[in-house]
Amino acid sequence: EDQVTQSPEALRLQEGESSSLNCSYTVSGLRGLFWYRQDPGKGPEFLFTLYSAGEEKEKERLKATLTKKESFLHITAPKPEDSATYLCAVHSDYGGSQGNLIFGKGTKLSVKP
Amino acid sequence: ETGVTQSPTHLIKTRGQQVTLRCSSQSGHNTVSWYQQALGQGPQFIFQYYREEENGRGNFPPRFSGLQFPNYSSELNVNALELDDSALYLCASSSRGSGDTQYFGPGTRLTVL
Numbered sequence: 001e002d003q004v005t006q007s008p009e010a011l012r013l014q015e016g017e018s019s020s021l022n023c024s025y026t027v028s029g030l031r032g033l034f035w036y037r038q039d040p041g042k043g044p045e046f047l048f049t050l051y052s053a054g055e056e057k058e059k060e061r062l063k064a065t066l067t068k069k070e071s072f073l074h075i076t077a078p079k080p081e082d083s084a085t086y087l088c089a090v091h092s093d094y095g096g097s098q099g100n101l102i103f104g105k106g107t108k109l110s111v112k113p
Numbered sequence: 114e115t116g117v118t119q120s121p122t123h124l125i126k127t128r129g130q131q132v133t134l135r136c137s138s139q140s141g142h143n144t145v146s147w148y149q150q151a152l153g154q155g156p157q158f159i160f161q162y163y164r165e166e167e168n169g170r171g172n173f174p175p176r177f178s179g180l181q182f183p184n185y186s187s188e189l190n191v192n193a194l195e196l197d198d199s200a201l202y203l204c205a206s207s208s209r210g211s212g213d214t215q216y217f218g219p220g221t222r223l224t225v226l
Contacts, residue, residue, distance in 0.1 A: 004155075034214065043117075043203050043217035044156070087155055100146055100169055101205075101215060103155030 002027045002092040006104035013078055013111050021073040021107045023088030031091040033071050034101065035064050038085045047073075047086075078111045085109070115140055117206050117218035125224045126194050134189040134221045136204030144168070145187040146215060147179060148203040156203055162187055163209055191223075199225045 005024045013019055025033065032051055036044035048057045050066040057064050061082065063074040073086055085108045089101040118137045126132050138145050144163045148156035158171035162181035176192040185206070191198060201222050205215035 032214075036217070041201070041220075041222065043119075043220045046214060046216055049214050089155075100158040100161055100171070101148075101156070102158070105153070105155045 002090065002102045004088055004090055004102050004104040006088050006107050008107060009105065010108045013109070015079055015111055015113050016077045018076045021086055023071040023104055024069060025090050027090045027092060033066055034089045035073055036087040036089065038087055038106070044087055080111045080113050083109055083111045117204060117216055119204050119218040119221050121221060123222045125226065127226050128194055128196060130194050131190065131192045132194060132223060134202050136187045136218055138185045138206035139216050142206035142208055143185050144207045144209050145181055145185065146205045147189050148205065150201040150203055159189070194225045196225050199223060
């Protein structure tokens with residue numbers, strides 16, 4: 001069964017304090033791993049897509065990496081505006097579709113000034 | 114380029130009623146997926162539509178149904194509302210193809226009293 005587990009559930013950082021969020025996954029044939037940012041009460045905002053182990057992508061203070069079993073979202077020198085819930089998802093054939101997403105529960109990041 | 118839009122933003126219904134939620138897909142996208150997100154959880158896959166036909170379904174009862182129109186916009190209908198149906202309903206659009214990124218709308222907050 002395809003599954004995504006994110007840790008930690010919540011993370012509190014001081015402004016400028018770098019850290020990493022973890023996403024462990026089990027899926028029969030990875031066809032894409034996705035990171036989204038979600039602000040309270042809003043829809044997920046796309047950040048990155050990773051397709052193969054060893055792949056890395058960067059955007060401003062965020063860097064996503066992928067291994068065969070997990071992905072990391074590294075946050076360098078975070079700012080208060082980086083506070084949000086970060087969701088990890090993988091493509092799955094669950095339910096008979098070609099490409100629906102299985103999500104983790106997310107990591108709620110709070111960055112204090 | 115217009116992103117994914119959803120209407121209404123908020124909705125309050127009573128148990129037993131029926132509701133219709135609407136979604137307009139991003140320009141150039143032909144696939145729409147619907148997700149339900151309970152508070153503190155990751156989005157859960159409801160179903161996906163491609164070329165006006167259901168293309169996969171998650172673990173949701175038949176009272177959850179949908180439509181996709183020739184312009185690729187979509188509706189989610191929920192009959193006989195239950196208290197547990199209270200959630201954020203998210204629509205995502207994508208181009209057909211394995212591994213394609215899904216882009217989410219802002220969501221509809223449904224409250225069932």
